[in-house]
Amino acid sequence: MALEDKKKHKKQKLMDSKAELVAEAAEEKMRQHPREDTPQEMEIHDGGEFTGVERYNTTAEIAQKLESGNKNPFTGKSFSQKYFDILTVRRDLPVHAQRDEFLRIFHSTQIMVFVGETGSGKTTQIPQFVLYDDMPHLHGSLVACTQPRRVAAMSVAKRVAEEMDVELGGEVGYSVRFENKTSSKTILKYMTDGMLLREAMEDHNLSRYSCIILDEAHERTLATDILMGLLKQVTLRRPDLKIIIMSATLDAEKFQNYFNDAPLLAVPGRTHPVEIYYTPEHQKDYLDAAIRTVLQIHATEDEGDVLLFLTGEEEIEDACRKIQLEGDELIREQNCGPIKVYPLYGSLPPHQQQKIFEPAPQNHKQGGRPGRKVIVSTNIAETSLTIDGVVFVVDPGFSKQKVYNPRIRVESLLVSPISKASAQQRAGRAGRTRPGKCFRLYTEEAFKKELIEQLYPEILRSNLASTVLELKKLGIDDLVHFDFMDPPAPETMMRALEELNYLQCLSDEGDLTPLGRLASLFPLDPMLAVMLIGSPAFECSEEILTIVALLSVPNVFVRPASARKRADEIKMSFAHPDGDHLTLLNVYEAFNSDDAHNVGLHQWCRDNFLSYRSLTTASSVRSQLRRIMERHDIDLNSTDFENPNYWDNVRKALAAGFFMQVAKKKSGNKGFLTVKDNQDVLIHPLTVLSKENEWVIYNEFVLTSKNYIRTVTNVRPEWLVELAPKYYDLSHFAKGDVKLSLERVVDRVDAMKRTKKSKN
């Protein structure tokens, strides 16, 4: 009886959300038909190369002997000539000189901190040092090396595969979000920190690994911070697991303290001195000053390329244009050498990113001044990308940084001053090949007074909803006493908990629900994951899948400065009157239509001012997500397009996910008010939505001089009240316009229900 009561009670609770029902069903199915996970047998080579070598008791001499032999001890094949060419270069790296010292410390301790300046070769060499000592292939384990960025993980893996004379994806592989290039042979795995965290969610002890290297720990990404907290616990449970924390800055003490006074090894980089110049007074316009400085360098300084740091794509493209224009004028007027300007930012297509490595232009005039290459970059070039030949750095002192305000729930990228550490890092970029100069477009006083020492770690600047979900999945229940290196603000934590509670990923007791467990498997924001899981109930999971994929890639609409009007007109041809989410759906359908294929996808995207790269990424993301859904028995369904309810179903499914991001039009006033947080917002001008709608859901809240909501779709308030009754519990609402309207809506819904009942 009591059991039945409990069941009833449970059922009552489950009535709340469609997503919860789907998740419960999926979990039940899983329990009934458990999927056999066949653990892949490792394919290893053991030709006896390592016989007589004792694990954790090797010396540099033994390893070098093996390295210089003629057979690859990991594959048994003969080394190629290229291998030996690279080997001589490797032996020349600063880390190599301290291999013995490294091994001694590595043997003596479980956790060690390694500080190597840029150019020391730590990212490529240390994991190989470990391989020759740990011999993971003989013990059926793996060595992992994490990177904060996927590009870095991929390129470093490629390089190390070459250095070890193996195939990429064989003994050396990489694993990044939406791409896995490893096999059963893999013993060294480069991966993003986020991927290792995902693996830890399944295997709390990370039992596959015998050594984990956290590289670029000084960058303090969200995932690295969580991993450090986690590994600190795991090392207690697994005394055989070795950890190396690698950092590029002097901030090593902090890591040492955090890891119970772990021993430190420091290796110098190969850097030349860099002279630093400041402006005598502050600049009224840093962009203008930056351009002038670059041109002055070109006109007066010796040979050497220039690296200019700016904040964002638009600013960079603008500066590139201006520098190229004025530079050409300088060639004519001042008899300067030729100048070539390259932009560099994250969303730039890879083939254009590669262009920065082209040599500086040659001066064809006999005895003329040398040509020069100018790279205008975001802070990608600060750490993750190394461009040789840069001698002059121009640093205005700003970068775009993510900040999160838990009170009004806004996460945005804002232009803000950099830290002293990154200013020094930027300056250091000038000294890679020979002594260089760094021009700072601010005063020395500003450097000392306005800049903070270190950038705030990402954990203090982000929405933690997905992090909290991950932590819960990692089996950490006490979030208050988790050993964060820098604990997040309590209000940020609260917001995350509340969001997850409203999404029903966390129960009122704070435990993970089946929906939460399922949502954590998606590499998505919990809100999007829940929306996706709940979508089959609205007969439109295929459509929602498309929308989610498009929301997780950079903007698909291209709006070049030269053809803004035309681009906007074409965008309107895809427009759906009810909103931007639906417009995205239209774009994707058109992209996959026969028409587009007949024209050729590249050409079609160019004609329609769409980003080919974003759309193709979206399709690969979509197929990834689709696979996850299939694996967990989540229905993939779609309403017939002719059905009058087609669009309403999609909008309902959107409302079921985005119910926490709703804005209501202010009565008798232009502008909108966000529901519950009561912030004044405007709809971003680049929307397809006409202004008549009263209730809208939004994807993004952007902070600028005005507060904008971006990517909006019109919804009905009845749906909100029906689909998220917990969030729209009117007793929690502050008095005001929103509450009044919602009360009216609730009355109307109730009246409808009553008439329906009486009819029956």
Place this chain on the structure above:
Amino acid sequence: MGLAGVKVKQRFGLDPRNTSWSNNTDRFGHQYLERMGWKQGKGLGLVDHATTTHVKVHIKTDNSGLGSKLAKKTKKDEFDSGECAGLDVFQRILGRLNGNQDLVDRELERKRNDNIINGKWGMHFVKGEVLESTWNAGCKKLMAEEAKQTKRRASEVDTDARKKLKVIVKEKKDKKEKKDKKEKKEKKEKKDKTEKKEKKEKKEKKEKKEKIEKKDKKEKKDKKEKKEKKNKKDKKDSDKSPSAEVTRDEMLQPRTSTGQIATRLSARSKWIKQKRASVMDAKALNEIFMITNN
């Protein structure tokens, strides 16, 4: 819109910081954290440096460079653009009067070079420290914090000469300006008084103007007082610093050294010689009367 700058309208919502959310302790998040042992006003985690608020950032809406906020704070009055106009001409002669001709000459030469570089696209720069490896090759160790500090001090010594010079020049400028202003002010006051008596019945417009002027004066007075305080402070600071900076007052007073009389006299005679020389030769005279040959 006033002359002071573009007026920026800013509208705030009813609750831009959403205090109704943050003050509500019945929320799930708040309750959950408290249940886990967190106390209001405390941070999370096990460390003692835990933050209690989220990171706050100013929204930047213009292209102004780093440090413009600092500059606004230290601006002396609305006429002070941070640059000194027209006084460069006297610096050579003043430098000679002060007995550090070489230093000033070198500085002015540098400036001239700067001006040549500064064409249409010119930018001024001041040399700062040199960034070197954080690695100490001798000790095979990372440079510790103390080591870093000594390095910095060393670089300060290098640039000391330059800085000293700047200080001298600046202080002189300040004093001169002050004197000029005082004189002007006195004159103005006298004028005003006479005007008032004579033109009392005249148009109202003028009265208004005068009122404005009065206000201005008051403001100026206030500012002057502040400035004086600042200067005093500066002096104190300079007294404290071990590298004895040469101020103008010190220059004007005959140096009474505690050393032997002979050396004192010789120093004094050298000083007098230099002063005399500075007004004797033709080049110097030209400079004083601001006659330029080019």
